[in-house]
Amino acid sequence: MTSNDTIAAIASAPGAAGVGVLRVSGPAVPGIACELLGRDPEPRRAHFSAFRERDGELIDRGLLLYFPAPASYTGEHVLELQGHGSPVLLDTLLRRVCAMGARLARPGEFTERAFLNGKLDLAQAEAVADLIAARSQAGARAALRSMEGVFSRKVHGLLQALIALRVHIEAAIDFPEEEIDFLADPLIQHQLDALGVQLSDLLREAQRGMRLNDGVRVAIIGRPNAGKSSLLNALSGSDRAIVTDIAGTTRDVLREHVSLDGISLELADTAGLRETDDPVEQEGVRRAHGELVRADVALLVTDALHAEHDLALLADLPASVERLVLVNKIDLDQAGARYEERANAIWVWASARTGEGLDALREHLKQLAGAGSGEGAFSARRRHVLALEQVAVHLDHADHVLRATRAGELAAEALRQAQQALGEITGTYTSDDLLGAIFSSFCIGK
Numbered sequence: 001m002t003s004n005d006t007i008a009a010i011a012s013a014p015g016a017a018g019v020g021v022l023r024v025s026g027p028a029v030p031g032i033a034c035e036l037l038g039r040d041p042e043p044r045r046a047h048f049s050a051f052r053e054r055d056g057e058l059i060d061r062g063l064l065l066y067f068p069a070p071a072s073y074t075g076e077h078v079l080e081l082q083g084h085g086s087p088v089l090l091d092t093l094l095r096r097v098c099a100m101g102a103r104l105a106r107p108g109e110f111t112e113r114a115f116l117n118g119k120l121d122l123a124q125a126e127a128v129a130d131l132i133a134a135r136s137q138a139g140a141r142a143a144l145r146s147m148e149g150v151f152s153r154k155v156h157g158l159l160q161a162l163i164a165l166r167v168h169i170e171a172a173i174d175f176p177e178e179e180i181d182f183l184a185d186p187l188i189q190h191q192l193d194a195l196g197v198q199l200s201d202l203l204r205e206a207q208r209g210m211r212l213n214d215g216v217r218v219a220i221i222g223r224p225n226a227g228k229s230s231l232l233n234a235l236s237g238s239d240r241a242i243v244t245d246i247a248g249t250t251r252d253v254l255r256e257h258v259s260l261d262g263i264s265l266e267l268a269d270t271a272g273l274r275e276t277d278d279p280v281e282q283e284g285v286r287r288a289h290g291e292l293v294r295a296d297v298a299l300l301v302t303d304a305l306h307a308e309h310d311l312a313l314l315a316d317l318p319a320s321v322e323r324l325v326l327v328n329k330i331d332l333d334q335a336g337a338r339y340e341e342r343a344n345a346i347w348v349w350a351s352a353r354t355g356e357g358l359d360a361l362r363e364h365l366k367q368l369a370g371a372g373s374g375e376g377a378f379s380a381r382r383r384h385v386l387a388l389e390q391v392a393v394h395l396d397h398a399d400h401v402l403r404a405t406r407a408g409e410l411a412a413e414a415l416r417q418a419q420q421a422l423g424e425i426t427g428t429y430t431s432d433d434l435l436g437a438i439f440s441s442f443c444i445g446k
C-alpha cells in the first residue's frame with residue numbers, strides 16, 4: 001500500500017551542524033531527484049550535486065541519494081539530500097522540495113509508512129523511537145535489538161504455538177460426537193502448559209525491557225519517621241525532601257529522577273502510612289497507596305524493631321511488583337550493613353543518615369531496573385506488557401474451562417482472544433487511534 005502524496009522533512013537535529021539531512025518519500029521522488037540532479041539518478045549511489053532553485057540559483061552543494069521502492073526505509077521511493085548543516089539552507093532546500101510536489105511530513109510519518117508497507121511491525125517501529133530517545137547505553141542496545149526484531153520474533157513464536165493449539169481444539173469442536181475424548185487428550189493440556197511457560201518467560205523479559213526503556217518507578221513507603229525522606233535525599237544527593245523528627249512530615253508525593261550508571265529511576269517519597277484523624281495527612285496516605293499501585297518497585301523503609309510488623313504493608317501487592325526492604329538506622333544499634341535475598345523480597349540493612357550500606361541498595365535497584373539483564377535483553381513498552389498480561393488472562397481462562405467443563409467452544413473463544421491480544425503487540429490488530437498515538441510521539445523526519 002503506497003501513499004499518493006509525497007512527504008519531506010529535515011531528518012537531522014535542529015540547529016547548526018556539520019551536515020544536515022533532508023528526507024523525501026513518495027511517488028514524486030523520482031521527478032524531484034531528476035530535476036535537482038539534472039538527470040536520472042542511479043539507485044543507491046551517492047551523487048555529488050548542486051542543489052538549485054528553479055531559476056538556477058545555487059542553494060547548496062551536497063550528496064543526493066535515491067532509493068527506489070520497495071528497497072527503502074519506507075518501502076516507497078525515497079530521496080536523501082545531505083548538505084551543509086545550516087538550518088537556513090536546509091529550510092530553503094525543504095521549501096524547494098515542497099515546491100516540486102512534496103508536503104511537510106508529520107512526526108513519525110516516515111516510520112508509519114514503513115509500518116504500513118510491512119517494512120517493520122509495530123513493536124519494531126516503536127523501538128525506532130525508543131532507540132532515538134534512549135537515555136543509557138543499556139537502553140539503546142535493548143531498543144536496537146527490538147528494532148532488529150528480537151522481541152517480535154518471540155511474540156511470533158508464541159503466536160505460532162497458540163495457533164497450533166487453536167487448530168487442535170477447533171478440530172475437536174467440528175466432531176462433536178468425539179469432542180469430549182478429544183479434549184481429554186493429554187496432548188492438549190500439555191500444549192497449553194507449554195504455552196503458559198513460554199508466555200511467562202516472555203512477560204518477564206518484556207517487563208525488564210520496559211524498565212530498561214522507561215526507567216523504574218520506585219515507591220518509597222513505610223511508617224512515619226522510618227526515614228523515607230532521608231533516603232530520597234541520600235539517593236538523589238539533594239536536600240529535596242523535608243526531614244524532621246516529627247511523624248507525618250511528608251504529605252505530598254515527592255518525585256526525583258536518579259540515574260545509576262545510566263539506568264534511570266524515578267523515586268517517589270510518600271507520606272508515612274498510619275491511621276490518622278488529620279485530613280491533610282489522610283490525603284497524603286491515600287496518595288502514598290496510589291503511588292504503590294503504579295510502582296515497579298515497592299521500597300519499604302523500616303527499622304530493626306518494626307521490620308516484621310511493617311512487612312504487612314507489602315502484603316497485597318501484585319506479584320509483578322518487586323519488593324525491597326530497607327532496615328534503616330543501623331547506625332543506632334551497630335547492626336552492620338548487609339543484605340539478604342529472601343523468598344519474595346530483598347532485604348538491605350543500611351543507614352540513610354550515614355550512607356552506610358546504601359551502595360548495596362543502589363546495586364539491587366540497578367538489578368531490578370534491568371542492569372546486567374544479559375545479551376538478549378530487548379526493549380519493550382508498557383503497552384506490550386499489558387497486552388501480554390491480557391494474553392495470560394485469556395490462557396488461564398481457556399485452561400480453567402478445559403479442566404472444569406471440557407467446553408471446547410469456550411476454550412476456543414478464549415484462545416481467539418489471546419491471539420488477538422498478542423497481535424496488538426506487533427500490529428496485526430490495531431485501531432487508528434493507537435497508531436495515531438504511537439506515531440505522533442515520534443520526532444519529525446523519522
Ligand SMILES: Nc1nc2c(ncn2[C@@H]2O[C@H](COP(=O)(O)OP(=O)(O)OP(=O)(O)O)[C@@H](O)[C@H]2O)c(=O)[nH]1
Pocket residue numbers: 222223224225226227228229230231242243244245246247248249250251270271272273328329330331332350351352353354
Ligand atoms: N539515626 C538515624 N536517624 C535517621 C536515619 N534515617 C532517618 N533518621 C531520622 O529519622 C527521623 C525521620 O526521618 P524522615 O526522613 O523525616 O522520615 P520519614 O519516613 O520521611 O517520615 P514522615 O515523612 O514523617 O513519614 C529524622 O529525625 C531523621 O534524621 C538513620 O539512618 N539513622
Ligand SMILES: [K+]
Pocket residue numbers: 224225243244245246247248249250
Ligand atoms: K518525619
Ligand SMILES: [Mg+2]
Pocket residue numbers: 228229230241242249250269270271272
Ligand atoms: Mg518524609
